[in-house]
Amino acid sequence: MxxxxxxxxxxxxxxxxxxxxxxxxxxxxxxxxxxxxxxxxxxxxxxxxxxxxxxxxxxxxxxxxxxxxxxxxxxxxxxxxxxxxxxxxxxxxxxxxxxxxxxxxxxxxxxxxxxxxxxxxxxxxxxxxxxxxxxxxxxxxxxxxxxxxxxxxLPIIASLSRIISSGDEVTLIIGSLSGTLGYVMSEVENGKPFSEVVKAAKDLGYTEPDPRDDLSGMDVARKGLILARLLGQRFDMSTIRIESLYPDNMGPDMMTLEDFLANGLPLLDNDIEEKIKKASSNGKVLRYVCILQASNCIIGVHEVDEDSALGRLKGSDNVVEIYSRCYEKPLVIQGAGAGNxxxxxxxxxxxxxxxxxxx
Amino acid sequence: MxxxxxxxxxxxxxxxxxxxxxxxxxxxxxxxxxxxxxxxxxxxxxxxxxxxxxxxxxxxxxxxxxxxxxxxxxxxxxxxxxxxxxxxxxxxxxxxxxxxxxxxxxxxxxxxxxxxxxxxxxxxxxxxxxxxxxxxxxxxxxxxxxxxxxxxxLPIIASLSRIISSGDEVTLIIGSLSGTLGYVMSEVENGKPFSEVVKAAKDLGYTEPDPRDDLSGMDVARKGLILARLLGQRFDMSTIRIESLYPDNMGPDMMTLEDFLANGLPLLDNDIEEKIKKASSNGKVLRYVCILQASNCIIGVHEVDEDSALGRLKGSDNVVEIYSRCYEKPLVIQGAGAGNxxxxxxxxxxxxxxxxxxx
CATH class of the missing domain: 3.40.50.720 (NAD(P)-binding Rossmann-like Domain)
Incomplete structure (x- = not known):
């Protein structure tokens, strides 16, 4: 089909x-x-x-x-x-x-x-x-x-299924599961304004026609929910805390795409820049991630160690770190996570x- | 059994x-x-x-x-x-x-x-x-x-099998497939003499009782041969070019373990140090790797980009980079590659x- x-x-x-x-x-x-x-x-x-x-x-x-x-x-x-x-x-x-x-x-x-x-x-x-x-x-x-x-x-589900069937206990999954948002965050990290990066990503065809479909975090949340259910957690979309990269008043119901790109997006630049500065002062970098633990699943902007697989991520690669009894230092799977x-x-x-x- | x-x-x-x-x-x-x-x-x-x-x-x-x-x-x-x-x-x-x-x-x-x-x-x-x-x-x-x-x-075989069965063509596999040699190379990279690192690794229980069993590269060569055959290549151990980290005249037939540790090993320090300096001057780092392509499989010390998954490897983790039509930037799998x-x-x-x- x-x-x-x-x-x-x-x-x-x-x-x-x-x-x-x-x-x-x-x-x-x-x-x-x-x-x-x-x-x-x-x-x-x-x-x-x-x-x-x-x-x-x-x-x-x-x-x-x-x-x-x-x-x-x-x-x-x-x-x-x-x-x-x-x-x-x-x-x-x-x-x-x-x-x-x-x-x-x-x-x-x-x-x-x-x-x-x-x-x-x-x-x-x-x-x-x-x-x-x-x-x-x-x-x-x-x-x-x-x-x-x-x-x-990327063999994420296959690998996670193997870990589960080996009786190993997964304690934490952190992943950058959107090539689009991975690209956006690493470009913003390089000093470019958020609004310009999003527009460039749209022009490169990296985003959905309306970039808010990516920026809402809904696509990442769906992936997080799938992983959570694979771990046996009876979560629903409503269980997941999703941080959108734009506020409600810039949503598709409130603002046209043209208006969002021209007038909405630039209003978000300062906030992201502040967050990056704050992360940087802690020796961290910002990533848009899915964090999955036994009791909850959080989707949003998060400070990660610069020296971790997530922190070193560049471009549109996906990366997933799986922590478990066997993998106190995580099992890392990284590579192209999109494309037909x-x-x-x-x-x-x-x-x-x-x-x-x-x- | x-x-x-x-x-x-x-x-x-x-x-x-x-x-x-x-x-x-x-x-x-x-x-x-x-x-x-x-x-x-x-x-x-x-x-x-x-x-x-x-x-x-x-x-x-x-x-x-x-x-x-x-x-x-x-x-x-x-x-x-x-x-x-x-x-x-x-x-x-x-x-x-x-x-x-x-x-x-x-x-x-x-x-x-x-x-x-x-x-x-x-x-x-x-x-x-x-x-x-x-x-x-x-x-x-x-x-x-x-x-x-x-x-x-680590889901290396499972992932490679999936890539093969998807009809994707694997062009290159580079991996650090020995936790012991991964540890040794990253410690040497940090400026410690090769002989001291090997002795410390032995004391930590990271090596076989006779570290030459690791340093010979034979264990890595077996893994390389298994991957090569998985890719359909009709290789034998004799097809694989294996670089040992000690010369023939320091082999178990020629030198006792005690003699090797006390007198043989230190003679190898200079050579490794030189190689590290040379790599560093090219912006590279030294790793003991398995390189597998269509026509050959090479096991030995190799200069890799500092900024690659292999180059950033620390401690005893294994890492494998798989390049294929789908993964022009490699699919990377990394994590603990040893332990019961x-x-x-x-x-x-x-x-x-x-x-x-x-x-």
Whole structure:
């Protein structure tokens, strides 16, 4: 599901890694592709699959913002995708892949899992719903994977899952989980005004079209919630303390984007500059982080040691420090935490990791 | 197999994580334990297992360097372990865990895998044998796991496996894979003479009883070979260029340990000091690293950027930088890469990860 940048990149990864996987005895069959308008399915899911040329056709069609083509397959309107998926699941065990950014997919994922299928998510929304819905998704936790929901393809979820299953006790996770805010904070640290850095980041395509979507901290909070729930904590979004980088009166409901960029943002420069000076006088640097402990999850600006992995972070890399009994000095994972290529790579690695359930 | 420090710690991890795993529907049954002298097996592997009290008994007995006890189970001499394991494998799918440091386990591991069982190794030796024997072990690669052979519990193998299965192309791996040599190089960097640092590391218990076992680079070379083979390269130990930190004429065959410490080591101080000065004049620092590319694997002293994860490394942490299409700036994994606790944690995570094959 989902044929945005990540979905298209995933189809390309599948095509280009075919020989590699065939050599290991793995055959990846794509039998259906769905976007928000329509659902394409092969004529017979048991015997037919989309060939590579057709998959690349889909990528091109979606890149050109055209509707999905309808040759060589059955096409259904999106409204019928639920019924159609149920039909297929009754005949075939498959992996449902959600590369969308929709909060509406949770029902169809749950349904498919209940029918014995597996799911791989790059979409954070279904994992940050109510605990009740979350529990339904994780009735059989081995059947659902979601590495790319935190730090894109970085092996954060996989590593944390290993630590948990080894019986080690995680005491603290601190991470810079937004490439955008990581970039902003390290540029501000270099002496540039906050407003100019945000505008430059927007011009470079690092931010969402409205940078307030990044500055609100909501995206980081979703990642924090996913990690908290992985640790077994029954948190909701409302449990998480989120510090937005802009005040309520500059929100999208109160101020246009143009007004925010021209008049709102510059009003925030002094405050950030003061905080940086204060941190610096303590030998620290400012980072926008997620701090996760047993009892709480805090998202916001935080002073960290200049000499830590977090403190040394530059550019748009993500970094996560995991502290536990085994890792009194933290286990550190760092690298590119955004981008269609690495996000889709994480999704494909998840799919491959499910192979034992189809053996 | 193997009841040294790692094996004992593993039994303790199994006991202490029982409730955690039971809550996830996983029951870990230990039906046999083997050391170099004897092999204990439950009276009926299908219905009986060692209880927690008995497992802790085994740990205590081995800590006290006594032979394995023989109550509540059958005991066989080590020479019969092969026949006995074959018997059990015919009746029960199980995971054979090798926490020994022996090169003699490869035959029994291969045998057990061929009978449909799985294997988890903390022991590097079976993975650094001839390519012919290695191929036999990896006939069904999903059935064999070995995270703790490189960087102890650090998720290096798991992360690299994910990158490979995502179809991403790894172009370069650089790692400091010896906590001992990492400590030595960072202390030498701080201006201390090489000979004094090595002696201090020995006194702290950081090195093998004869530090030349670390300084030879052989342990790092084994880890490099394991990573190379994971990338699909058909390397042997003889393919790897290994730079020893002492010359041949100071080897264990030529010089006693006492003589080496008192008279050999100090002769090496100048050379290392010169190399550090030269590196420093290039804005670099010296590290003892494994460099792995498509065509070769080099183990030795290398100048790295002061400002890289490797260059900033302090103390006994391991660090690995993985470069690939997705990670032009490297994916970095860093943390404690030695110690019984974390090594055994990695083994247990591997065991749990095999659960889908027993579903």
């Amino acid at each position: 989902g044929c945005g940048g990540v979905g298209r990149q995933l189809l390309q990864h599948i095509v280009s890694s075919r020989i590699l996987h065939a050599n290991k005895g793995i055959r990846l069959r794509v039998v259906g592709v769905c976007d928000s308008k329509s659902f394409l399915v092969t004529l017979d899911v048991l015997s037919k699959e989309f060939d590579d040329a057709f998959l690349m056709d889909i990528c091109r069609t979606k890149s050109d913002r055209l509707p999905l083509e309808k040759c060589k397959c059955e096409a259904f309107p999106y409204s019928e995708s639920r019924r159609k998926l149920t039909d297929i699941a009754a005949r075939l065990g498959f992996v449902l892949v959600d590369c969308s950014a929709s909060s509406e997919t949770i029902e169809v994922i749950t349904l498919t899992l209940n029918l014995g299928c597996c799911a791989v998510l790059a979409n954070k929304k279904p994992l940050t719903c109510s605990m009740e819905d979350f529990d339904k998704l994780f009735l059989q936790p081995r059947r659902i994977r979601h590495e790319s929901t935190v730090g894109a393809g 290529d690495t996000t889709a790579a994480g999704v494909l690695a998840d799919i491959i990791d499910l192979q034992d359930l189809f053996a | 193997g009841c040294g420090g790692v094996g004992r710690q593993l039994l303790q991890h199994i006991v202490s994580s029982r409730i955690l795993h039971a809550n996830k529907g996983i029951r870990l049954r230990v039906v046999g334990v083997c050391d170099s002298k004897s092999f204990l097996v439950t009276l009926d592997v299908l219905s009986k297992e060692f209880d927690d009290a008995f497992l802790m008994d085994i740990c205590r007995t081995k800590s006290d360097r006594l032979p394995l006890e023989k109550c509540k189970c059958e005991a066989f001499p080590y020479s019969e372990s092969r026949r006995k394991l074959t018997d059990i494998a015919a009746r029960l799918g199980f995971v054979l865990v090798d926490c020994s440091a022996s090169s003699e386990t490869i035959e029994v591991i291969t045998l057990t895998l061929n009978l449909g069982c799985c294997a988890v190794l903390a022991n590097k030796k079976p993975l650094t044998c001839s390519m012919e024997d290695f191929d036999k072990l990896f006939l069904q690669p999903r059935r064999i796991r070995h995270e703790s052979t490189v960087g102890a519990g 606790d974390t090594t055994a944690a990695g083994v247990l995570a591997d065991i749990i990860d095999l659960q889908d094959l027993f579903a």
